[in-house]
Amino acid sequence: MLRIVTDSTADVFPEWAKGYGIDTIPVNILFGEKSYLQGVELDNEGFYKLVDDSKRIPKTSQPSPHQFVEFYRKVAQKGDTILSIHITAKLSGTYASAVSAAEELKGEFNVIPFDSASGSLGISLMCREARRMERAGKSVDEIIKSLEAIKSKVRVILTLDTLEYAKMSGRVGTLQAALASVLHVKPIAVLRDGVLNMTEKVRTRKASLERVIAIAKEEFGNQPVYLAVVHARDLKSGQALMEDAKGHFNCKETLISELSISIAANLGPGTVGLILYPAE
Numbered sequence: 001m002l003r004i005v006t007d008s009t010a011d012v013f014p015e016w017a018k019g020y021g022i023d024t025i026p027v028n029i030l031f032g033e034k035s036y037l038q039g040v041e042l043d044n045e046g047f048y049k050l051v052d053d054s055k056r057i058p059k060t061s062q063p064s065p066h067q068f069v070e071f072y073r074k075v076a077q078k079g080d081t082i083l084s085i086h087i088t089a090k091l092s093g094t095y096a097s098a099v100s101a102a103e104e105l106k107g108e109f110n111v112i113p114f115d116s117a118s119g120s121l122g123i124s125l126m127c128r129e130a131r132r133m134e135r136a137g138k139s140v141d142e143i144i145k146s147l148e149a150i151k152s153k154v155r156v157i158l159t160l161d162t163l164e165y166a167k168m169s170g171r172v173g174t175l176q177a178a179l180a181s182v183l184h185v186k187p188i189a190v191l192r193d194g195v196l197n198m199t200e201k202v203r204t205r206k207a208s209l210e211r212v213i214a215i216a217k218e219e220f221g222n223q224p225v226y227l228a229v230v231h232a233r234d235l236k237s238g239q240a241l242m243e244d245a246k247g248h249f250n251c252k253e254t255l256i257s258e259l260s261i262s263i264a265a266n267l268g269p270g271t272v273g274l275i276l277y278p279a280e
Contacts, residue, residue: 001077002140004020004085004127005071005072006123006127007062007123008027009087009262010087010120010127011260013257023071027063027094029061035061048269057169058265065101068097069105072084072111073108082109083144089115114147119191120263121228121275122275125228125277130147150277153277156191157215157275158212159189159212159273160186160187160189162269163268165267186202187202209272212241213244213274216248224252229242229255230259230274231256232258234269238256253279
């Protein structure tokens, strides 16, 4: 049997988890000496309350190889094939942990770790695609070949409302973040080929949201896409972005989700953006 596993940065909808058989291993959220399993011991609102109360930004830590071994054994039976699809290896050690666990479990399971080179709903869409292909009779090799072909085409384009979280998490240089804070600019970050880069700085929130759409339009034009909007504690901005974006793209399907706390911890509340996945 084919088991599909991902991590909690993937923002899998509960109905997808159930309908497509997607199992999610939680990321570790570290507040001081205390560790929480994302989505199990700490939900989004609980996370933001801890941040508000402590005035500190938590650390995030990938599941350890041991956690992966235990998780695989919990969700699979001996002899199963496990396709383990994870957040870009250039931002997290999650994929590396999966690789280590796969080695340890040789002979018990056939674990195939896959680096999505993506994040959030970009990963979820790959998991759904994998299950749909399996149900259509495709082999595991065919599924992996298809995901390899599409992962470089998936694009995540975000605008941050504040650079304070990124500055504290080390995701951008301290000097750059401090300068940007003084200038009150809204940075735009693009995840391309697994790497998250701050590509532009825009003066206002309105202009940054318009620029997110423009960057996506330059790349995707009128080709059919699955269009997802993600936001961190800012549903209103997410909904507004979705309404605007619908008029610019050939949408096969639209989705909206709150960013997982393991991503929000590094980018901050108010982060909002688009994920585009070719609907080929």
